[in-house]
Amino acid sequence: MADIQDVCADHAEDRQIDVVALGIVTAAILLFVATGSEVGPAVVRSILERGPGPDNFILNAFLLNIAIIIFGWSRYRQLCDEIKLRKRAERQARLLAETDPLTGYLNRRSFNTGVAKLLADNQAEDRAVVLMMIDLDNFKQINDYNGHKTGDLLLQECARRISASLPQQAIVGRIGGDEFAVALAFDKGRDEILDRVAESLVDRMSRPIAIEALRLEVTASVGLARSDLLGIDEELPDARTLLERADIAMYHAKRRGRNSYYWFEAQMADEMRFRSEIEHGIRQGIPRQEFVPFYEQQIDLQTGKLIGFEMLARWDSPKFGIVAPDLFIPIAEEIGAIADLSESVISQALEDAKTWDDHLTLSVNISPLQLRDPWFAQKLIKLLIEAKFPPHRLEIEITESCLHQNIGLVRSLITSLKNQGIKVSLDDFGTGYSSLAQLRSLPFDRIKIDRSFVSSLVDNKDSAAIVNAIAQLGKGLDMPITAEGIENGAVLERLMEFGSITGQGYYYGRPQPAREVSEWLGGIELIANRQFLESELPQLRCAASQEVPAPQPEAPDAPSDPAIKPAKRA
Template sequence: MKGPTNKAVRIASSHIITTCATIAALLMFVVLGSQVLSPAFAHAHLPENADTLKVAFLLNIAIVLFGWRRSKDLGEALAAYEEAEKLARRNANTDPTTGLSNRRELMRSLEDTIEAKKSGVVLLLDLDHFKRVNDLHGHLAGDHLLRFVGEVLVKSAPAGSCCARIGGDEFAVMLEGIGSAEAERVANAILRGFAKPVPVDKSEVRVSVSIGLAAMAGAMREEDVLRQSDVALYAAKRAGRDCFAWFDRELERELSERLKLEEDIRFGIQNKEFVPFFQPLIDLETRELVGFETLARWRSPTRGFVEAEAFIETAESTGLIGPLTMMIMEQALTEARSWPQHLKLAVNVSPVQFRDKTLAEQITKVLTRTGFAAHRLEIEVTEGSLLEDRDQVRTIMQSLKNLGISISLDDFGTGYASFAQVNTLPIDRIKIDKSFISTIVKSEQTAAIVNSIASLGHTLKVPITAEGVESEQIRNELKKFGCSEAQGWLFGRAVSADTVRTFLGMREPDDAADPLPDPEDAVRFTPRLRRR
């Protein structure tokens, strides 16, 4: 509902003044009339009645002034009300940080454009690694960057376009009445806007954006347009970020498959189709078995045997990684509880899970339910975890260590952890990513990197584990650098719990016990691996 207009204020003020003037006139008439009707009036002289007329005149002026004052107060009150209502409407449709339209205003604009059967294109944008800026420079710097994004959008889009921030670091631009060529020109202009470093908090940061484009068609709903542009945005991110992609039917098919995968994962968690597999961890010097890393595998009745690479990313993006990890952890700890007590068990925790403040509490409950000794459990965190809320990540790590759980930094060298960050984290082990290990004998540069990481471990008094060891030559090189433990196909692939128990001498081989085995489960541990 619209607020009062200036015309309404003037009419109300005029009514007040007119009413007061009328009252004043009536009062004057009463005073003069009483004088005329008085018998003494006929014999009185005008100067003798001057005081009475003065009083009446002054009273009239007071009434008129009172009416004017009331009219002015009313006008000011109505004007303030109108301004407040305008501000409320503006705030309801505007993002307070950037000054752009918000999601509500974008949806209204989309609805109006679609109802008018006008053509156009929607650009959906997402800042790449925006959280890193918040973590390194603070939220004020993050807000500054968001405002910069808004400025780039307004400069790049044609005048009158709806530029909106629709949540977090996600933005949208609605281009009305233009074709694909003009839309691509706008997208390229936006990308160029981030070609140079952005000044933030007395320093400069390099950021990029990913853009998804979707054309508006006559029979579409506004939700459909945003969904299609979101699919295109996902394609741009998969293409390497810092680019744009158009929505097409092939992408829609991929989205449908991704949604089906998500549904199957959810169903698989409910029906305990995910199981732990175990890859041996060995002492590089003695070749003795020191423990296992737990890896998730999916025994799907429709998809067959599925390795983690095929479902982990989807589980992370849909929030299913938490319950999946806890289910795998509980099965693994229950299984390994009866294994020789010197064997440790390493379990991976996704960076996404560190957004949950109750993570340490969840792991504690799993330990309690399974009766597994905390000192035998090692939680592996990747460098990606350091891009989350750093203080919260450090608090969770410390809570786990207080329980006796050890912490290892997994895939070191592939992410964003610096030597300084490692020094401040409560970690007990560094694991070098297999991408470095596999080329250590072929590249002097890679060998130098591995040597530097091993030296860092020695300085911090933190043992180093190498992943992806596939040959004796690699094993010998790692021993020279001082790495203490290793895992890889040289020592054994990830195998089922039944295979582990057989190797440990806890059961007789029984191929019929595993109705859906790993196709490579027949590859047993190498004879060169020794039990203690």
């Protein structure tokens, strides 16, 4: 309000300067006319030698009036130009303060003001307001990999697509990096138009975008909230409340697979509160070591011999009980806590695995987000040194979806790890988009067949064909194969037809915590407390001091392990 008063005062001052300057010029012109009427005839008489010339005082006044007119008019024009420039600058400043310079949409503050006015103007019984929150699903990865210039061009194209999907009277704002908001008044009796608008918007946003010889694919998650759907004893929502509800619905759309739209419902708010509790619990639980390793057996199918374990993270929450990773890993990735969480669990697993027999290996899944850290290999080597764990017994699993996202990163990472004796396997093979050329060029030590193919091996001919093809591929590349998801004896028998394969799954037992695994291994005499070979330590220390920069990868969906479901909330 103070800023508006200052602007109004400046305008009043400008008008006052205009009047004064114009008054001076006008007075000078009047004096010019008055003195000119005396000077002119006298000058003519003097030239014709019919009388004396003009009085010196009147002549000087006449000349002074001419000078004042010239100066005053010049100053008046300068003042007019200055006023125009100031007003233009004020309009530009107001535009910058109210709009997003990249897209031309309203910014958050001015959008909220516009929504408040729209709500006030549509309080009639037959009118209401809908608010849409639009978030680009994979914009950050595109922006990181292709640069901010490409990201800006992508945002501008998305803004054009949003505008093309909306009625002309809609209010549109960019309220975050890749977040847009739309407010639209509608007739309550014609609310079906809102679903058509949302469907059109989602469809337009999912179409490929060509930018500077690049073919980019981006989708949108949309949340909608309307002002006329109220609960018991609930007042009409204001702009802020409507925005929060649409935001909750948008995050619901993201959790339901993205590239879709959802309307706000009351239970969604409960889900958001639960999510906030999970986020808080993750941040508090990492330093308390509430995240612990569970172990799933890995078996040589031909001999039935135990060859190692895959480490699976679990959250031993004091509030929720044992929580499976499909719940907390995606949230940990979104809040930037996955690296600390993973390092904590891996460190515990290395200490546990030290007590196992030397021939037993430890497999660890790595979140794709951790691959963004150029120091990941060094951090892993540091954990090995601290635990005094032999690197040849550790196997790192990288999901197949990482290959097409950043092949340079994967090659650099695999090379760094293998140089230290760590094995690297390609996880979830068959679900991504890797080519045989990529598989041949990258020095993987093992291929792991995704559980979705293995579990349906007996009943689905296509799955059986895929598993057989991968097994033959492993033989041709001289690369061991591991099959995940062995649920029963029928699947095991079928897998054994495909040759030498390692397997894991619930048929061999559920993942178990470290204490139970240690007791079981002790019972079958596979516990061996051996000292780590000191000769390997200098090499690891040297490697840990070297920098291996790596490019930034995109984060695919987190691996799901449904072995143990989260406990019900209290």
